[in-house]
Amino acid sequence: xxxxxxxxxxxxxxxxxxxxxxxxxxxxxxxxxxxxxxxxxxxxxxxxxxxxxxxxxxxxxxxxxxxxxxxxxxxxxxxxxxxxxxxxxxxxxxxxxxxxxxxxxxxxxxxxxxxxxxxxxxxxxxxxxxxxxxxxxxxxxxxxxxxxxxxxxxxxxxxxxxxxxxxxxxxxxxxxxxxxxxxxxxxxxxxxxxxxxxxxxxxxxxx
Numbered sequence: 097x098x099x100x101x102x103x104x105x106x107x108x109x110x111x112x113x114x115x116x117x118x119x120x121x122x123x124x125x126x127x128x129x130x131x132x133x134x135x136x137x138x139x140x141x142x143x144x145x146x147x148x149x150x151x152x153x154x155x156x157x158x159x160x161x162x163x164x165x166x167x168x169x170x171x172x173x174x175x176x177x178x179x180x181x182x183x184x185x186x187x188x189x190x191x192x193x194x195x196x197x198x199x200x201x202x203x204x205x206x207x208x209x210x211x212x213x214x215x216x217x218x219x220x221x222x223x224x225x226x227x228x229x230x231x232x233x234x235x236x237x238x239x240x241x242x243x244x245x246x247x248x249x250x251x252x253x254x255x256x257x258x259x260x261x262x263x264x265x266x267x268x269x270x271x272x273x274x275x276x277x278x279x280x281x282x283x284x285x286x287x288x289x290x291x292x293x294x295x296x297x298x299x300x301x302x303x
Contacts, residue, residue: 132296136185145284
């Protein structure tokens with residue numbers, strides 16, 4: 097729930113900021129809904145309290161849902177957008193241990209470059225922001241959370257079906273280092289690398 101509150105505050109702030117931009121900069125603004133699959137690979141380089149090393153933890157594929165708001169300056173090649181994306185790539189269980197409930201939300205600011213075609217617009221982008229991760233009491237760990245700096249790159253294609261409505265498909269890669277200091281209670285916690293690939297699709301409204 098806290099993740100959604102943070103995402104809502106972020107988008108409210110971005111929306112207010114857009115209202116104060118010069119009119120000439122608001123030549124093309126947009127909002128979009130996003131859905132797809134998070135192909136999370138694994139939690140890598142898992143290191144416990146005191147330098148104890150664990151094996152990498154495999155993650156499940158997960159549905160990803162989110163939204164975006166942004167604009168391109170003067171209908172040109174370059175723009176900026178804010179995005180939130182939520183998924184649940186739970187840690188897979190192993191023979192002697194159950195899985196772990198794992199939830200991730202990214203809140204990013206992205207720089208976007210596109211070909212400003214009338215119908216088809218290929219685009220690429222890069223950005224970053226907080227990665228908000230939660231563990232729930234399960235699989236031998238207790239409830240814990242972390243907010244870490246994350247990085248993402250992406251590429252996609254947008255196609256306009258009307259003058260204001262477009263559909264798009266996109267590949268996105270996300271990376272962050274997560275630290276759960278209280279995952280094992282008084283025994284401490286662990287740190288790991290999080291890497292995920294996303295296949296995303298969506299609908300955007302331009303105005």
